[in-house]
Amino acid sequence: MSPERVPEERRFTAPQGFLLAGSFLITLGSFAVLPYMSVLLHQRLGLGIGMVGFVLAVASLIQFAGGVVAGPVAARIGLRRSMSLALALRTAGFAAFVPGLSSPVPAIGALMLVSAGAALYLPANKAYLVDGSPEAGRPRLLSASSSAFNAGMALGPPAAAPLVMGSPGVLFACVAGLFALVGVGHAFLPREKARSQAVACGAPSGSPARSGLSPFLVTVVSVYAFMFFQHYLALYAVPRTSAGYYGVVLMGYAALLVVAQPLLAEWIAALSYPAALRWGFGAMAAGMAAIAGGGHVGIAVGGALLCLGEIVLFLKNDLEALARSACPPATVFGRQRLAAGIGAFASGVVGGQLYAAAESAGSARAFWAAVCVQCLLLPVLLLSRRTARGRSEPRAETVPDLRG
Structure with a gap:
């Protein structure tokens, strides 16, 4: 060549x-x-x-x-x-x-x-x-x-x-x-090339062993955590900075997403699923903490960190969902959309109550601190659930040959 x-x-x-x-x-x-x-x-x-x-x-x-x-x-x-x-x-x-x-x-x-x-x-x-x-x-x-x-x-x-x-x-x-x-x-x-067919869905034959994490569940939780930022940043940022600055942050966020995701795609694909959860939710937690700090710099830095969390989690979830299923890709992506909808709905319901409680207590920063804690706890809960499932399922072990 x-x-x-x-x-x-x-x-x-x-x-x-x-x-x-x-x-x-x-x-x-x-x-x-x-x-x-x-x-x-x-x-x-x-x-x-x-x-x-x-x-x-x-x-x-x-x-x-x-x-x-x-x-x-x-x-x-x-x-x-x-x-x-x-x-x-x-x-x-x-x-x-x-x-x-x-x-x-x-x-x-x-x-x-x-x-x-x-x-x-x-x-x-x-x-x-x-x-x-x-x-x-x-x-x-x-x-x-x-x-x-x-x-x-x-x-x-x-x-x-x-x-x-x-x-x-x-x-x-x-x-x-x-x-x-x-x-x-x-x-x-x-x-x-391959017309989608109605097939029985399951794990693809011959696929390598993967962690017990469910991409559907992880997508629900990922979107749930991310949508606090999407839904409530305007309420927090505009009074503390300006509508113009908020618009600049959103445009910078989108520009970073457009440029960074293709550059990071192969690295994300090479990560194990548990490692991707730690990176993604860790970046989101750091971003929420930066936003809680307030001010122009904290909001901008928080947005950049949330962008990194979105890039890692959303791409990895789709890749894992495709790799783990024998369903046609359209079915897989449709289920991922459903998971995103559930997460967004739950975030809207919980977030509204949480933000109202924080404002009534006189500290909107407490809202972002509470979301930061959730972002730290969610991967721990997901990974512990995966470990518990792994222990409850029979493992294929090599049996020693005792005949001779």
């Missing part, structure tokens, strides 16, 4: 490159409008805050828990058609917002269409991305996918800010057009 030649496994195929570019555009369009949805429903359509919260909770439940439908749909119609169907639903949903901006009922229906499309798309997208790729290539592909999604998440809200309140109809029409164009591109993707 000549030194100039790039190894084949280091390249992206044309379909993979298109999917990564499409992932960026899809998330750019989605996050141009979805972060402002509570404002539109409340201020423009007149829904009460309580009703807005209920609507957004239902939409989130559809978006996350609906991922379990992606596997059966892909098994029946294939990954490419699943993605096309999902994009058609999202295109119709964003287009329906244009006439729906004068009445809450069609607007809510449009939001549910968008959420249903999101539930179908991401598991099929990730499954198509890794289709036919060796296990060693999965960290690179999944980390690149995450970077593309996060780049869109970072740029979507500022790109839409000039239009979201003044001309929302124009914004939704542009987003619907963007999704329609990306959907047309998906129709030209080649058929996946």
Whole structure:
């Protein structure tokens, strides 16, 4: 092999490159409008805050828990058609917002269409991305996918800010057009190498022995811990710094995620699962402690540490879930979405009560200290549960030959 030649496994195929570019555009369009949805429903359509919260909770439940439908749909119609169907639903949903901006009922229906499309798309997208790729290539592909999604998440809200309140109809029409164009591109993707089949799921045959940790459970717990940061940093940071500084922290967070995850992917893949838990939750605990310290520096450093924790845990959970299951990848990723939804829901419920209690006690910093303690305890509990399971299961041991 000549030194100039790039190894084949280091390249992206044309379909993979298109999917990564499409992932960026899809998330750019989605996050141009979805972060402002509570404002539109409340201020423009007149829904009460309580009703807005209920609507957004239902939409989130559809978006996350609906991922379990992606596997059966892909098994029946294939990954490419699943993605096309999902994009058609999202295109119709964003287009329906244009006439729906004068009445809450069609607007809510449009939001549910968008959420249903999101539930179908991401598991099929990730499954198509890794289709036919060796296990060693999965960290690179999944980390690149995450970077593309996060780049869109970072740029979507500022790109839409000039239009979201003044001309929302124009914004939704542009987003619907963007999704329609990306959907047309998906129709030209080649058929996946291995059509998803409905199979009995279990451990893949011939797979190496792995720790007894459940990727589903670890994903629930990982998202539960992380979403305290996602849900409640604004309430804490804006009064202590400024809205502008908070926005800079979020953009820096997204930029770090986009750059660092591909660079760390192979290292994360090489970590044992227990080591990844210690690194990931340890970084989250340190980040929560830094935020509790308050001030501009503490919040920025805390965000960077939380970013490291997210990179390690979220990528490792997906890799372990794929490696441990004989199910089609779309089914695996759908279950991971369900786990993320459960974790996010639990974090919202617990976090609201915890933050209210901390504020009533006169110290919002106590909230972050309490979350830091949880991040320290959670890997200990997960690993002790794994040890207890290992002791309760019969071990295959070598029996000495006593016949001679």
